[in-house]
Each structure stands twice: as C-alpha cells, then as structure tokens.
Amino acid sequence: MRRQLAPAFRMMLVMTILTGLIYPGIVTAVCQIFFPRQANGSLVRADGRIVGSALIGQNFTKPEYFHPRPSAAGTDGYNPTASGGANYGPTSSRLIERVRADIAKFREQNPQFQGPIPADIVTASASGLDPDISPAAAYAQAPRVAKARGVPLARVRQLIEQYTEPRPLDFLGEPRVNVLKLNLALDGDNR
Template sequence: MWCQIVNSFRMLLVLTVITGLVYPLTMVGVTKTIFPSQAKGSLVESQGQVVGSKLIGQNFTQPGYFHGRPSSAGKDGYDAAGSSGSNLGPTNKKLIDTVADNVNKAREENSLNDNAAIPADLVTASASGLDPDISPEAAYLQVERVAEARGLAATEVYNLVDKNISGRQLALFGEPRVNVLALNMALDSLK
C-alpha cells in the first residue's frame, strides 16, 4: 500500500512539473518567437511611448477624433479589468434608454437629422465592452465632423478611412472593420 502512495505522489510531482512548468514555458517561448507582437499585447507605440493596444478600445470623445463603440466595461467604461457585456436583454428598459441616449448623442455630435440611420456599433456596446473596431459605415458617418473639427477636406478624411479598412480574416471570417486607434493615429499624422 505504501508503495502505491509513494508512486502516486511521484506521478503527481512529475505531472505537475510537466503541465505546470515545462509546457507553459515552452508555449510562451514558442509564442514569443512566432508571434512577438501579439505575445506582448499588440501594443501600439507613438514617438517611443505606448499609446494603447490594437485589441482594446479606448474612449475618444473629442470632435477631431473618430469615436469607437460605447463600452459597458467597468463603472465608467473602457476598463479592461472590468471587461464584460452589460448582460441586459433586448427588452430591458435600461438598455433601451442607453441605446436611445447613444442614438441622440451620435445624431447631435455628427449633425444628423432625426431620420438618419446610425450603424448599430456606434450605439451598442460589444460583448467584451472593449471592442477596438467599428464598421466602415460607422467611420464614414463621422467623417464630416472630424474633417470640420480638424480643418481638413472631407475627401482627405474619407480616403484615410478607406486606407484603414481591414477586410475579413482569411477572406471568410468576420466583417470589414476599422481599428479606431490606428485610424486616429493616422489622422494625427496628417498634420
């Protein structure tokens, strides 16, 4: 019986070392070699400073910048530690009121009439609450506001949006999208 207990304990130690140390460290090494940027968090730098990540949305509110999706992550939104959706159902009064407020805000910010269609991604939060991308339609809707606030020609800003559209992954998955941080950084570089 003691022999079985000793063997069981040895096996526990061996498997702990293999699955708890060797395998994770090997995977980290492989990942850092094959995907170095992703392994470091897909960080974006500007003038030697980290300004964000390609994978996490940020709260841009100034009129001269493109705005991303609303966030439900954390108390004030865009809190990566509180990443989650609102978990509110489609008939929930709070969700309906929040979306209505976001629609009114989008119309007001972009000088749209009451009948103008607004892309859903400008008024609803994503499942993570931190989506870094918007649809091309959501970006195009903001072009006039951004161009006016920056004193640029609208065609120049439209062209910038076109250059920052990412297609479907592997030409099959997802929808075309625009990374808001990358677009705003490209906008800043136009100066």
C-alpha cells in the same frame, strides 16, 4: 480506493509540472522569440511613447477623433482590467434607455449623418474593449472629424478606406476599422 490515492497524487504532481509549467514555459519562449510584438500585447507607440494596444479599444470623446462603441468595461468604459459586456437582455429598460441616449448623442454630434444608425455604434460590445467599429460607423463620423480638424472630408474618407480591414480569407467575420490606428493616422496627417 485507498490504493488509488498514491498514484493519483503523484500523477497530479507530474501533470502539474508538465502541463502547468513546462508547456506554458516552452510556448512563452517560442512566442517571445518569433512573435515578440504580439506576445507582449501589440503595443502601439507614437512620439516615442506607448499610447495603447492595437487590440484594446480606448475611450475617445473629442470631436476630432473617431469614437468607439459604448463600453461596459468599468464605470467609464474601456477599462481593460474589467472586461465584459453590459449583459442587458433584449427587454431590459436599462438597455433601451442607454441606446436611446446614445442615439441622441450620436445624432447631435454628427448632424450631417442621416438614416438608420449602424447597429454596432450604439450597442455595447461583449468584451467592453472592442478595438473596432464597422466601416459604416466610421463614415457616419467622417464629416464631424473633418470639420473639427479642418481637413478635407475626402481625405478623412480616404483614410477610413485605407484602414478598413477586410475579412480574413475573404469570408470570415466582418470588415472593420481599428479606431486607434485610424485616429493615429489622422494625428500623423496633422503633424
């Protein structure tokens, strides 16, 4: 056993340099050359300033913007330094109370919307930073957004359709609407 200790420490040192410094260093260099936008966080600019990341959700609350899913990241939600889900089990009374309150709020804010609530819009995501909502959750909010902005409902629905990302390779994951991109498109329209 004692004879194994010297090679063990030497091997750890070599592996630390190889896989812990050289490997991530080369990957960083290649990514920064070929994919600089993605490697630096897919940051989005509007009016010359950075307004967020296309991949990180934001806590929209104003009626003229589309709203994201509930978020358990940080006390106010959508805090990217506190990613995570609510971790409520299916029989947690706190889960049911939260969903009930969010349903009431959603119905109040979107009185034109009838029918069952889309499953994603009243449930907290796993990351707390989900940048997307389902197309159904976007269409449900369209009348409110159109009214608050004074633009025709048809135009808002057209934008949702335009910003609905289909499944990659036509079968993976679910179709989705990026809330920040959609809201930026609405702002671009009003300008």
